[in-house]
Amino acid sequence: MTSWSSGYVTDIDYFPGFYAELSPERCAFGLLSQGLAQCGRTLGPGRSADPAYLELGFGYGVSLAVHAAACPGTYWGADFNPAHALYARDLAEASGADMTVADDSFEELLARPDLPQFDMIAVHGVWSWVSDSNRDALIALVRRHLKPGGVLNISYNCEPGWAQIAPWQRLVSFMAHGGGRGQTISERADAAVGFMNRLREAGAACFTGNPALGDYVDGLDRHNAHYVIHEHLNRHWRPMLFAETAKLLAEAKVGFAASARPLDYVSGINLTAEMQEVLNGISDPVVRQTVYDYCVNRRFRWDLFARGVRRMPATDQRETLLATRVALASTPSAIPMTVPAALGEAELRQDIYRPLIDALAKDDCAPRSLASLRDEPGLKSLEFGQLAEAVIILVGAGHAHPVQQEAVIERARPACARLNSHLCAQALSREEVNVLASPVIGTGVTVPRFHQMFLHAIAEGHKTPRDWAKSAWEALSACGQLVLKENKTLETPEENLAELESIAKTFQSDRLPILKTLGIA
Structure with a gap:
């Protein structure tokens, strides 16, 4: 492993992934869904200028390149892995979008005199996997280069969901880094995971007394070796309580605004009535989000922090949502009547979602405003809140997306x-x-x-x-x-x-x- 990697695995490339959660338009929809207005007016239905956007640790840059092409603006990306930067640069050249790619570390990026101010800074798959010094540099970048009214889009591992799994991760990482001289990282990872499986088969108490760990290890079969290596073998792997992350990010003058995942907004599919009652009694947003994680035993968060958002009057939120257009991205007949949620698979009401999907399927799935959907025969009886929640759920499940201005x-x-x-x-x-x-x-x-x-x-x-x-x-x-x-x-x-x-x-x-x-x- 080379010295410039700062403990991050670079011996094996990660796979080229795409994440719609990083979309500026989707983030704007998330804020709107929570009655929040982005002050810079560079995102969403009220957009009056193109966004300036920075993604830190972009991997192969697929999300960065897609969003630079699909949502016009000024895009920057930095990833210290030269192979990642080269791939992303090829995508930028292919599209011709306004996209600057650098293989700078966070410290090197901070020192650049040409680095502009940004409306959005995106940090996916970085915060929990880098050293404290790199986290400090990331915080400094946000503090110095996020505009007032700007949004930080950040994902990270959190407690308490990792508490039962962390001992497995630590031993796998220790064994993979400590032995197998002359072997590749893939070979050492396979050997370490294989050893842990033998330990499990031998009846080790860390497994027999911890069923959640066995379930997690079984689930790893759905992922390839690259995921296991990059998720678990970085030397600085560190899940945090939400409160700890929020405290660190407060140094960058940003505060929690909303989840980047719309399904998180729907309490009825994630929390029991008793949990909701407990949470409703907590006024401090940091405490509330931390306790929420304990209610659902969450191990991963994807959040929007902001430097200045304003609460919209309810009438403004309603009118903006009614004017918002959405379009299906999934084949209508293939959309299931369930969505994944913290309480398990949530059943969707056929009397709401079937007519809604049918309406969105008209004219080869042409974009529809929420106002026009209210006029559909099968939807006229719905309260506005029911229609809005149904659209939010379809967006959160990835079946629909907010539509840009013409x-x-x-x-x-x-x-x-x-x-x-x-x-x-x-x-x-x-x-x-x-x-x-x-x-x-x-x-x-x-x-x-x-x-x-x-x-x-x-x-x-x-x-x-x-x-x-x-x-x-x-x-x-x-x-x-x-x-x-x-x-x-x-x-x-x-x-x-x-x-x-x-x-x-x-x-x-x-x-x-x-x-x-x-x-x-």
Whole structure:
């Protein structure tokens, strides 16, 4: 591990992830949902200027590049890993968006005389994994470079949810860093996790007396080795109480405003009535959020801190929400009537959500304002609060997104088209980035590899699902790749073509109309 890494794992690259929570438009919607107005007026429906945006520790920069293309503004990103910065710079060049990429450390970034002031600073997957000195530099960056009225978008591990798992993490990290001389970090991590599994099978009391730890370890099977290494093997891994994080960030002159995850706002799916009663008796917001974490045994938070937001009058919030447009990003028929919540899977009321989804599905999922939705026959009987909460839940679950102003959409189209063309061409040879940029919603939408290959074929002039399948198969076969169906490799060209054509037909009927509405196809 090299000295510039400051204890952060750099021996193995992390995967290129995308996070809609980092979207400026989504953050503005989150504040609005809580009756808060961003003072700089660079975000959301009241936007009167383009945002200046900084992402610290951006990984491969996929989120940064997508948002720079889809939500016009001035974007900066810093990640001290040169491989990450190079990848992000390629994305920036492909889109032509206003995006500056640096491989500076936080201390180096602080020393730059050309670093401007920002309306939003985003810090995902950094706070809990870096040294105290790097956290201090991060706080200094926010204090010096976040504008009054600006928003800090930050995610981090928190207590008490990690309390039962931390002993496992510490021993795995200790063993991975302490042994296996001459082995790669992946080999040492595999050996350490394997040892812990043998310890579990031997009946070690740390497992038998702690069922939550066994459940967590079982869940790791859903993640690849890169996740385990970057989540657990950094030397400075440190979950904190919300109160501790809030106290440190107060040094940067920011205070808690709202969660970056809209589902957190819906008390009924996360808290029992008794929990709500306890929390309602707590006036201090820091204490309240800390106790909330104990109620739901939370281990991860994603929050919006702000340097000056104002509480909106209820009438202003209502009118702004009614004017807000939203659009579906999920196939209407595939949207489940459940959402994940702290109390378990929450059942959605069919009499509210089915007519709401049907209304949003009209005209190939064209954007709809909340005011227009109120006029739908199946929704007229709803109170405003019921409709607003239902929309918030659909946004929080990722099925819908707030829509940008028409003038902003038009300015975003060229950069989105260039970035998406680059990513679809990349998909011809490998599966890497399963997201494309939407100028309509100002963020990214999941588009799997085969769908990207079909979009590339459409751009090349191919008209039918059969033609799209042939184009995709030519690219796959040129790379020596075959299609998997139900975990079985299809061996013959005929089998591969037939499966690709079947996928293309479903894409044409279920996904292509939505992607056209979102400005992606």
